[in-house]
Amino acid sequence: MKVALDATYSLGGHLSGVGIYSRSLLLGLARTHPEVRFEFWYRAQRYLRCWSEVLPSNVRRRLLINAFGPGTAELFHGLNQRLPSTRVRRAVVTFHDLFVLSGEYSTPEFRARFAAQAREAAARADRLIAVSEYTRSQLTSLLGVEPSRIQVIHHGIRKLALQPVPREKVVLTVGAVQKRKNLARLVEAFEALSSEWQLVLAGSTGYGASDILARVEASPARGRIRVTGYLTPEELARWYSRASIFAFPSLDEGFGMPVLEAMEAGIPVITSNRAALPEVAGDAALLVEPERTEALADALCSLAESESRRHQLQQQGSARAKFFTWEKAVRETWDLYRDVLT
Numbered sequence: 569m570k571v572a573l574d575a576t577y578s579l580g581g582h583l584s585g586v587g588i589y590s591r592s593l594l595l596g597l598a599r600t601h602p603e604v605r606f607e608f609w610y611r612a613q614r615y616l617r618c619w620s621e622v623l624p625s626n627v628r629r630r631l632l633i634n635a636f637g638p639g640t641a642e643l644f645h646g647l648n649q650r651l652p653s654t655r656v657r658r659a660v661v662t663f664h665d666l667f668v669l670s671g672e673y674s675t676p677e678f679r680a681r682f683a684a685q686a687r688e689a690a691a692r693a694d695r696l697i698a699v700s701e702y703t704r705s706q707l708t709s710l711l712g713v714e715p716s717r718i719q720v721i722h723h724g725i726r727k728l729a730l731q732p733v734p735r736e737k738v739v740l741t742v743g744a745v746q747k748r749k750n751l752a753r754l755v756e757a758f759e760a761l762s763s764e765w766q767l768v769l770a771g772s773t774g775y776g777a778s779d780i781l782a783r784v785e786a787s788p789a790r791g792r793i794r795v796t797g798y799l800t801p802e803e804l805a806r807w808y809s810r811a812s813i814f815a816f817p818s819l820d821e822g823f824g825m826p827v828l829e830a831m832e833a834g835i836p837v838i839t840s841n842r843a844a845l846p847e848v849a850g851d852a853a854l855l856v857e858p859e860r861t862e863a864l865a866d867a868l869c870s871l872a873e874s875e876s877r878r879h880q881l882q883q884q885g886s887a888r889a890k891f892f893t894w895e896k897a898v899r900e901t902w903d904l905y906r907d908v909l910t
Contacts, residue, residue, distance in 0.1 A: 572638035575608035596898035598624040650685040661693040665822025673748040702844035724894030728805040740811035742826040747776030757865035772798040808833035831885030852884035
């Protein structure tokens with residue numbers, strides 16, 4: 569059997585959530601099924617980088633361009649909401665989120681390009697993977713996909729090298745500094761905490777970052793707010809090891825990997841009561857209305873002032889995180905391939 573996958577987003581030192589998903593799934597499938605020949609296809613802008621990667625022996629590298637594609641593979645899996653323009657025998661596509669279509673969180677040019685690619689991929693795919701029930705509902709409502717063609721397969725959690733260090737009075741948030749992450753409200757809510765606390769915004773800049781950074785500069789708590797930029801997994805693990813509260817008040821998420829990373833790291837979590845976040849967090853986090861700054865401030869203060877409440881959420885979060893593994897995601901993805909091919 570020959571299975572082809574779009575490996576483009578698995579490369580680079582600054583992996584996003586899609587990159588972590590791609591890398592975890594690609595390597596997990598290849599290592600779990602050594603009897604299968606896998607082809608990792610890379611789009612032209614990243615093809616040269618792939619030769620620095622050490623890949624399993626049953627993997628071949630291929631260049632994905634319009635005139636040449638994976639037509640001889642029994643199945644092609646698009647890992648990021650798009651398919652190649654060339655013909656494929658059977659197709660599976662993973663959809664992570666559709667916030668580009670549902671909110672003003674990107675440029676008009678990106679929105680138009682994304683919409684065209686997403687609609688075309690949804691129409692051509694034999695089956696669609698949604699990373700949450702929330703994303704499944706968006707595929708149905710925004711793209712008109714029949715529910716029977718969609719299967720929900722949750723993400724896993726990457727393993728970070730956590731350190732046995734004392735917790736500090738740090739509120740941590742992880743993710744791109746962008747409008748959708750609702751960080752300007754988080755900065756305002758943080759100002760309600762005592763001067764002993766620090767806020768760490770860990771992530772690269774994205775759409776709307778200038779307004780958020782301006783709010784940070786204008787904050788009366790500016791001296792206690794740190795904007796780190798992109799962090800390596802090792803650097804991120806140090807912050808996960810040190811922080812005492814994790815805040816993730818995003819306005820729209822198809823999944824929300826950092827919530828589970830924080831839970832596995834033993835940090836009590838505050839997150840939004842909308843999109844996929846209640847589905848991911850379950851009853852192991854404080855859920856708040858993200859557009860009510862006072863609700864976010866109250867949640868921060870309640871955890872900052874109660875060590876017992878923090879400990880309770882730490883215990884619940886650690887238990888919750890155990891339900892999400894890449895091994896499970898790989899197994900369910902392979903089962904879907906078999907279903908498509910029968």
